[in-house]
Amino acid sequence: MPLGQDRAPLFEALQAHLRDERVRLHVPGHKGGRGAVRFLATAFGPELARLDLTELPGLDDLHSPEGPIAEAEALAAEAFGAAKTFFLVNGSTAGVLAMMLATASPGEPVYVPRALHRSLLSGLILTGAVPVYLTPRVDEQSGLPLPPFPGDIAEAGRRSPGGRAVFLVDPTYHGLCADLARLGDEAAAVGAQLCVDEAHGAHFGFGPALPARSLSFERVAAAAQSLHKMGAALTQSSLLHLAPGGLDPERVRAALAAVQTSSPSYVLMASLDLARRFMAGEGPAVFERTARLMGECGRSLSGLPGLRVFRRPCGPRGQDPLKLTLIVDAPGDARELSRELAAGRGIHSELADQRTILFVAGPGTTASDLERLTAGVREYARRAAPGEHGAATRTGDVSPAADHAGLEHAGLGHLPEQAVTPREAFFAPVEPVALEEGFRRVAAEAVVPSPPGIPVVMPGERLDRETIDVLRRLRQAGTHCQGGGPGLSWIRVLA
Numbered sequence: 026m027p028l029g030q031d032r033a034p035l036f037e038a039l040q041a042h043l044r045d046e047r048v049r050l051h052v053p054g055h056k057g058g059r060g061a062v063r064f065l066a067t068a069f070g071p072e073l074a075r076l077d078l079t080e081l082p083g084l085d086d087l088h089s090p091e092g093p094i095a096e097a098e099a100l101a102a103e104a105f106g107a108a109k110t111f112f113l114v115n116g117s118t119a120g121v122l123a124m125m126l127a128t129a130s131p132g133e134p135v136y137v138p139r140a141l142h143r144s145l146l147s148g149l150i151l152t153g154a155v156p157v158y159l160t161p162r163v164d165e166q167s168g169l170p171l172p173p174f175p176g177d178i179a180e181a182g183r184r185s186p187g188g189r190a191v192f193l194v195d196p197t198y199h200g201l202c203a204d205l206a207r208l209g210d211e212a213a214a215v216g217a218q219l220c221v222d223e224a225h226g227a228h229f230g231f232g233p234a235l236p237a238r239s240l241s242f243e244r245v246a247a248a249a250q251s252l253h254k255m256g257a258a259l260t261q262s263s264l265l266h267l268a269p270g271g272l273d274p275e276r277v278r279a280a281l282a283a284v285q286t287s288s289p290s291y292v293l294m295a296s297l298d299l300a301r302r303f304m305a306g307e308g309p310a311v312f313e314r315t316a317r318l319m320g321e322c323g324r325s326l327s328g329l330p331g332l333r334v335f336r337r338p339c340g341p342r343g344q345d346p347l348k349l350t351l352i353v354d355a356p357g358d359a360r361e362l363s364r365e366l367a368a369g370r371g372i373h374s375e376l377a378d379q380r381t382i383l384f385v386a387g388p389g390t391t392a393s394d395l396e397r398l399t400a401g402v403r404e405y406a407r408r409a410a411p412g413e414h415g416a417a418t419r420t421g422d423v424s425p426a427a428d429h430a431g432l433e434h435a436g437l438g439h440l441p442e443q444a445v446t447p448r449e450a451f452f453a454p455v456e457p458v459a460l461e462e463g464f465r466r467v468a469a470e471a472v473v474p475s476p477p478g479i480p481v482v483m484p485g486e487r488l489d490r491e492t493i494d495v496l497r498r499l500r501q502a503g504t505h506c507q508g509g510g511p512g513l514s515w516i517r518v519l520a
């Protein structure tokens with residue numbers, strides 16, 4: 026029997042608790058934003074501080090739920106088509122870590138994409154598993170990472186048999202979706218469970234305008250979704266779903282207890298409850314409308330000089346219609362466009378590299394937001410077009426796209442030698458060396474251009490010419506990177 030998606034049991038329990046004004050002689054110390062800390066209520070509105078409660082009678086316990094949190098998770102499982110759903114207050118990061126801790130063991134192969142998010146890297150460090158990379162693939166025009174193709178998991182399984190888990194990032198940051206039916210069959214054939222980092226796909230499956238969600242594919246064992254990214258929850262609020270017969274729920278629960286705080290925010294958890302209620306109710310209509318508006322926006326920008334709309338469906342599920350990526354013909358211009366939109370028009374994109382700029386819509390996007398975007402990009406294209414107002418003509422010197430694909434993604438197609446596991450590298454004695462002196466040394470740390478947050482080097486990899494070259498180019502371009510010394514002046518290697 027359906028559970029009643031119009032309810033929000035956790036939010037309702039919090040409201041019931043707030044109905045009587047109580048003396049709060051329990052944590053948190055702000056006591057609902059009263060007395061000397063009224064500034065919290067003034068700064069954020071009185072409800073936020075009042076709702077910031079803790080495990081009190083009637084409010085349940087995230088790590089062992091039996092009351093409103095259990096009910097809210099059951100409703101989420103129903104809405105997202107899962108056998109079991111866990112609330113996450115530390116983002117999909119916690120979900121990815123838990124999936125990895127539940128499926129991989131020290132020294133065991135685990136099949137992962139090279140274009141992985143750092144949460145997967147942390148999972149490798151925590152478990153001591155050995156990454157076996159699926160063939161890295163990039164789109165030649167944009168330089169953006171592509172999802173794996175059918176055949177890639179089977180090939181990785183032949184290269185390094187015995188792995189018990191495959192991790193996929195689906196959709197990619199730019200909204201590309203893999204053929205999960207065929208890849209799922211391949212994962213089953215190599216004896217591995219298919220775990221999906223679906224951080225960017227929490228909205229999938231809510232209506233026909235959107236691609237099917239990963240859990241609708243029979244072979245998918247588990248998926249982590251950031252409801253704060255594409256759904257309607259507050260930042261950090263995410264879900265981890267298990268398919269029937271997928272990962273062992275008790276093992277996953279134990280892993281989550283290890284990686285999540287023992288003081289979960291009720292504000293974040295209640296936002297998950299409310300976001301699920303919204304997505305299961307109005308969600309499909311709102312997403313359909315947003316997808317239509319984004320489609321119109323993309324079409325109106327597609328013929329502009331010097332710009333192309335990125336279209337690269339990689340399988341039957343197509344591409345996320347809520348993401349719009351523009352490829353800018355002249356290198357460096359995508360960041361200029363991003364700066365111009367922000368400074369001149371107050372329009373902030375999700376991320377821009379040398380070559381591409383990504384705009385992300387969501388259920389909160391309005392028609393007027395997209396009208397402003399269209400006007401801003403049109404104005405930029407008009408000024409950058411040849412002969413207009415004597416502006417620098419960038420479209421005339423377009424070199425072959427692959428030559429200036431976004432530097433931030435450079436090196437993605439390259440797989441250096443894995444000398445030791447990420448975990449061994451993490452715990453080994455290390456020393457900093459100048460980039461140029463790092464040749465043939467083993468990296469102790471990841472270097473991650475951010476955005477997009479995809480490592481160029483993973484800990485344990487031997488630094489070869491190609492990798493050093495990419496790092497030098499990143500340094501020259503002044504690209505912000507996590508890892509490496511300030512401005513990539515040095516890199517930590519195994520001593």
Ligand SMILES: Cc1ncc(COP(=O)(O)O)c(C=O)c1O
Pocket residue numbers: 115116117118119121141142144194198222224225251261263478
């Ligand atoms: C591909 C991918 N996976 C996982 C994450 C982590 O998600 P969260 O920020 O919800 O922890 C991100 C965040 O950007 C991501 O891009």
